[in-house]
Amino acid sequence: MNLILIGPPGAGKGTQAKILEEIYGLKQLSTGDMLRAEIAAGTDLGKKAKAIMDAGNLVSDDIMVGMIESRIEQADCAKGVIFDGFPRTVEQAKALDAMLGKKGKPVKAVIEFVADEETLVERLKSRIAQTIAAGQEVRGDDNEETFRKRLGVYRAQTARILPYYEDKGLLKKVDGMMPIDFVSQEIKVMLK
Numbered sequence: 542m543n544l545i546l547i548g549p550p551g552a553g554k555g556t557q558a559k560i561l562e563e564i565y566g567l568k569q570l571s572t573g574d575m576l577r578a579e580i581a582a583g584t585d586l587g588k589k590a591k592a593i594m595d596a597g598n599l600v601s602d603d604i605m606v607g608m609i610e611s612r613i614e615q616a617d618c619a620k621g622v623i624f625d626g627f628p629r630t631v632e633q634a635k636a637l638d639a640m641l642g643k644k645g646k647p648v649k650a651v652i653e654f655v656a657d658e659e660t661l662v663e664r665l666k667s668r669i670a671q672t673i674a675a676g677q678e679v680r681g682d683d684n685e686e687t688f689r690k691r692l693g694v695y696r697a698q699t700a701r702i703l704p705y706y707e708d709k710g711l712l713k714k715v716d717g718m719m720p721i722d723f724v725s726q727e728i729k730v731m732l733k
């Protein structure tokens with residue numbers, strides 16, 4: 542089973558992806574995490590991506606599609622994937638459809654996390670404060686200004702893929718402002 546989670550930054554996709562991994566034995570692929578791993582490893586791709594990410598913009602479709610295409614071939618993806626942060630553009634959505642279609646393993650559901658932007662900004666601020674209090678490093682794109690930029694990019698580019706999946710009858714919505722357990726319960730019910 543392949544699932545796609547779509548929603549603005551900070552809406553709780555990563556948290557739910559971890560829970561769904563456990564329940565269904567799927568593999569979470571977070572393209573944000575994959576890019577941050579490239580940055581940490583100091584690869585050419587990581588160097589290129591860092592400036593784009595720190596500005597709150599999107600890394601190119603070619604890079605992202607190539608990254609996902611090779612990743613889903615690996616053994617740990619055999620039971621299915623939870624796509625978290627991908628696709629983010631209509632181009633990426635079409636490329637993913639083609640890839641999964643070839644494998645005969647289409648997307649079962651696309652779950653949209655609906656969230657209020659100002660609440661997300663408040664959540665971000667408390668997350669930054671907690672990270673600093675714990676003595677950990679704050680992500681390069683986790684500051685209010687870049688976060689607002691990412692919200693705008695979500696609205697302008699990523700939200701455009703929602704009608705694409707709606708037309709295919711795959712789109713389901715959850716209220717990302719509800720407690721974690723409530724959201725996972727709703728998702729479990731919709732996947733039955």
Ligand code: ADP
Pocket residue numbers: 549550551572573574576593594595597598599600601605625626627628629633682691
């Ligand atoms: P969040 O969900 O909090 O916005 P992510 O970790 O998913 O954060 O992504 C962080 C950044 O990584 C994005 O702002 C973007 O620059 C880059 N990125 C991640 N996934 C993609 C993608 N599918 N296409 C283009 N850029 C991406």
